Amino acid sequence: MAQGAVEVEGLSVWAGATLLVRDVSWRQAAGERVALLGRSGSGKSTIARAVADVTSPTLRVQGRVSVGGSQPGRPRASLVAQDSQVALNPLTPVRRQLARPLRSAGLRGAALDARLTTLLADVGLDATAVLDRLPAELSGGQRQRVCIALAIAVDGPLLVADEPTSALDVVTRRQVVDALRATRSTLLLITHDLEVAQALCTRALLVDDGRLVADVDLTTLLDGPDRHLAHDLGLVA
Numbered sequence: 363m364a365q366g367a368v369e370v371e372g373l374s375v376w377a378g379a380t381l382l383v384r385d386v387s388w389r390q391a392a393g394e395r396v397a398l399l400g401r402s403g404s405g406k407s408t409i410a411r412a413v414a415d416v417t418s419p420t421l422r423v424q425g426r427v428s429v430g431g432s433q434p435g436r437p438r439a440s441l442v443a444q445d446s447q448v449a450l451n452p453l454t455p456v457r458r459q460l461a462r463p464l465r466s467a468g469l470r471g472a473a474l475d476a477r478l479t480t481l482l483a484d485v486g487l488d489a490t491a492v493l494d495r496l497p498a499e500l501s502g503g504q505r506q507r508v509c510i511a512l513a514i515a516v517d518g519p520l521l522v523a524d525e526p527t528s529a530l531d532v533v534t535r536r537q538v539v540d541a542l543r544a545t546r547s548t549l550l551l552i553t554h555d556l557e558v559a560q561a562l563c564t565r566a567l568l569v570d571d572g573r574l575v576a577d578v579d580l581t582t583l584l585d586g587p588d589r590h591l592a593h594d595l596g597l598v599a
């Protein structure tokens with residue numbers, strides 16, 4: 363399997379006797395960016411967390427998720443979660459959290475510092491303003507961007523981004539979109555912002571009531587023959 367290629371087969375997620383995700387399957391080519399779209403509560407985050415293998419222990423996951431190039435004992439995906447507060451260690455300054463994956467990749471000294479600066483600049487942050495702060499000392503939007511920088515620093519074969527731009531202003535949103543595009547990672551993107559989806563992806567998987575109901579081209583979904591689907595799922599007014 364090529365580095366970053368994704369195969370999801372028969373993925374189901376249960377909360378007790380309730381089926382939250384029903385027998386979902388798809389494939390992504392290495393480097394392909396795919397949007398997961400659907401109305402609120404349809405199961406997108408649950409699918410994303412199952413793919414990233416960070417599902418809450420109260421849920422039962424069935425099915426197979428393979429990511430080409432993932433290493434045994436290491437996460438198969440980096441997750442940019444909706445709640446950036448949870449993703450970061452509250453007691454550790456940003457510098458140490460971001461430096462950890464870079465050190466694992468062999469960076470030290472001036473090369474490490476330079477990478478920290480460019481990583482943060484790519485998400486629109488000034489390194490001197492954030493590196494020595496704790497997550498709680500940052501604004502919500504700054505924290506969200508640190509999470510994205512962290513996911514990019516990990517440089518895994520797959521990036522799963524759950525509403526990565528929802529807390530950001532228009533200018534910062536554009537910077538984050540550019541940073542995500544620049545990673546060249548395979549991306550599974552969850553968003554309610556169709557402009558962001560279009561800026562990053564050409565393909566969309568549509569989710570309704572825990573099922574995958576369509577695998578479509580985003581252009582035909584928003585402006586072409588599949589537009590009725592976008593209406594039915596509440597993606598457009």
Ligand SMILES: Nc1ncnc2c1ncn2[C@@H]1O[C@H](COP(=O)(O)OP(=O)(O)OP(=O)(O)O)[C@@H](O)[C@H]1O
Binds near residue numbers: 377403406408409418
């Ligand atoms: N740990 C859990 N235990 C029980 N039910 C859960 C759990 N996590 C999610 N659910 C339920 O699963 C369903 C899907 O939730 P999910 O967060 O995946 O939806 P979503 O499409 O990402 O929604 P949104 O767009 O609002 O973020 C919801 O009905 C939710 O209440």
